[in-house]
Amino acid sequence: MADTAPFLSLTGVTKSYGPVEALKGVDLDVHAGDVLALVGDNGAGKSSLVKILAGAHPPSGGEIRLKGEPVHFASPGDALQKGIATIYQDLAVAPRLSITENIFLGSELTRTIPGLPGLHLLDKRRMRREAGALLTRLSVNVADADTPVERLSGGQRQAVALSRALRWDARMIIMDEPTAALGVQETRLVLDLIRRLHAEGRTVVLISHNMADVCAVATRVAVLKGGRKVIDRGIDGVDADRLAHMVMTGREG
Amino acid sequence: MNEITRRDLVGGALALSTVGLAGTAAAAAGFELAVVAFQMSSETHARVANAAAAAGKAKGWSTTILNSEGSLPKHAEQLETLIQSKPSAIIVAMGKPVEAEEQLKKAKDAGIPVVMVMSGASPHILFDIEANEYKVGAEAALWLLGQMGFQGKILTERFDGNVGTRIRGRVLDAVLAENTGVKVVGSHAMARTQSWRDDVRQGMQTQLLQHGTEIDGLWASFDGQAFVIDDILKAQGVKKGQIKFVSIDGGAETFRRIADPDSLLMATVAIPFEAMGSGAVEALDRIVVKKEAKAAITAGPYLFMDATLVDAVNVAQFLKP
Amino acid sequence: MTALRPFLATYGTALAGLAVVVVFALLKPVFLTPANFAIILKETAFLGILSLGFTLALVTAELDLSIAEVASLSAVVTGALVHAGFGATVAVAAGLSTGLVCGAANGLVVTRLRVPSLIATLGMAAIAKGLGFMITQGVAFVGRWPVSFTGLARGSIFGLSNLAWWLAGTAAACWVLLDWTRIGAHLRATGEAEEAARLAGVATGRMKRAGLTMCGLGAGLTGVLLAASLSSAAPNMAGDHFLYAIAAVLLGMTMFEPGRPNVPGTLVAAFSLKALGNGLVLVGAAYYVQDIVLGLVIVASVALSAGALGRAAFVEKLNFKRPS
Incomplete structure (x- = not known):
């Protein structure tokens, strides 16, 4: 060590x-x-x-x-x-939210629009892209990052929860x-x-x-x-x- | 798959029901009369609206009644929508000319004649058909005091949430101010709620518990209140005439009670609601169809109709055979 | 057919609404005129703004049953001040604050005292109603009020009535907030999975307070606009909007994002309800027929999407199904 x-x-x-x-x-x-x-x-x-x-x-x-x-x-x-990130057995993910929404829950990415410096809007495209990249990195293949998590298998859900932890760089x-x-x-x-x-x-x-x-x-x-x-x-x-x-x-x- | 069929069914049913509705409506061309009642659940509003509709139909006019359900926003909305369909004329029963001023002005601009009943004056309408509430209030007050020999104690059931009934109460106050032999020992003011009958029952029961044995007279601002109070007194075994009991509005049920020896109600000032409704139609017929000048009917913003005091003496004339 | 299915599931109710529009248009051409649509849009404003507020509360899986009474109270507060001769700015600020304070109070009672929103807001409804009667003593404030105030709701800009602009502004703000900001994402997460959201670091209590407070603000704005539009204020004036607002939000949950309260859904549903009422008046349906048809439409639409609604977060909560 x-x-x-x-x-x-x-x-x-x-x-x-x-x-x-x-x-x-x-x-x-x-x-x-x-x-x-x-x-x-x-x-x-x-x-x-x-x-x-x-x-x-x-x-x-x-x-x-x-x-x-x-x-x-x-x-x-x-x-x-x-x-320190914790992945609970039952509460790891919000089932009805999408994969992307789950991974970025609490750490959403935003962007500003030129001319409106005070307004931070969700950068959905970037989040979708990064969500896909995170899952690929964990060797998990899901067709669409907008899929609600409830349609995923148990293992895939764990992967989504892990991706969120990795997002925070836990x-x-x-x-x-x-x-x-x-x-x-x-x-x-x-x-x-x-x-x-x-x-x-x-x-x-x-x-x-x-x-x-x-x-x-x-x-x-x-x-x-x-x-x-x-x-x-x-x-x-x-x-x-x-x-x-x-x-x-x-x-x- | 299942979902699709259900959606289709509902969509189809909706379309069908609307087609059916329209079929009945599109029957008559010619003179189209729209009657808007502020609150059909209130008996007096319904009497005016139904009488106007019946009179319109008798003339062969196509007639519809709308109900604003006692809601100001809905009242304004219905008038605004009606103006789009360009009816030949609009009659409004117990409407709100100040709140709906914008809409009434649009009706005037669109050339749609509007007659209101018991609503109040407005520069945008032909005229408002009214019973003179000050006169009505005075009639009721003086009948009660006269029966009591201008001496004794009374209970009053008031309603200040409506202009007409409030004026009746104020006129009573004026009459009492001049006749100090009569004292108001208890009074209950009804709240403006859907459960007003319960409110009246509770309020009057309390008053009667305190003063029931000592009072000589009872005054109620409208007949609906009087019915509730009448039923309480009947249950307590009070006999007709022991307490002089007057209210205001008139109508079949009121006349039945005045004639009924078991009821305590002795008199009412009958406002001719049916005549007001049919009178509105008559006036529109003369002005719009027969092209008479408005001035031939009334000069001012109001067209007054006389109310009649009904008690044991003349009630027989008002009872339907 | 397979491609059609998700489309119908998402837009089925909106299509049914469109069918109604077509039927009315065929029966009464005036229905489809721009002037009539402008009227429907204007009348949708009150119901729409009230329903949009309710949507924001329901997104966090909390109900607000006090919206109509709070709107009436806001109207009364505004009306009392205008009637007493205060300037429009003061009156409007007071009316909006009334809604805001009532909403915030709902939020605090729900999150801090842990009273279920169903009960907390029912209490608020009674209190707001009582205060409305206290201020007015049962007599409505009515008058020919200054144009500086009534102009908020009367008149038009670029051919569209001011009320329609208020609705458009509110809807745009709600849509951006709910769909495009972090707060929106957190509001939804709070409603869909409160515990999971909390564990992910979302301040769920604050989100519920925010949802209920914005709902109150929506009711406040509705009240102010009602008073301005009718130049009067009565303690029960928004009362009949309550059931329609709930119906609009529930109908809205059957479109665009089935099972979730959403801004475009609420907006389309509110407009459809008003268009239906407008069309029925135009074709000359008797008043009782209108009530019956509206009732049937509400029940039918919700019934056909019962699947989506049954899974909605607030319904599960009412069933006391909690994640273990």
């Missing part, structure tokens, strides 16, 4: 919802270029951790550092500005169950997308129940259990069966 400090570092992070303690003090370092898989049972604290990382919920306690500097994410938009991309409810073909497409991100030097945090997928793309794995991180190690020597055992028992052995 070239950087001395991790890209993102959590120290003693806790989260309570009323009397329920979802996270009981989590330390986690995410290094630049990692593909970190976050695994654990339902209720282990994965969703709470993702929401904190994404800026959707503030932590109840503990500290977050971004490249060594203490940081506070006021909103998802704020986290996005700081280079350094770290959090993907929440990206392969859930996808067929074999589609899953392969999404895993390829993750490999491509890794190859571009981006950091990926992958939340998944599918141990085979995790083992296929992750470089590191962190296991959560009962609101604590119990295992944090490289993926070397871990296969799907062993990982499933680790999740169940909370032990590496």
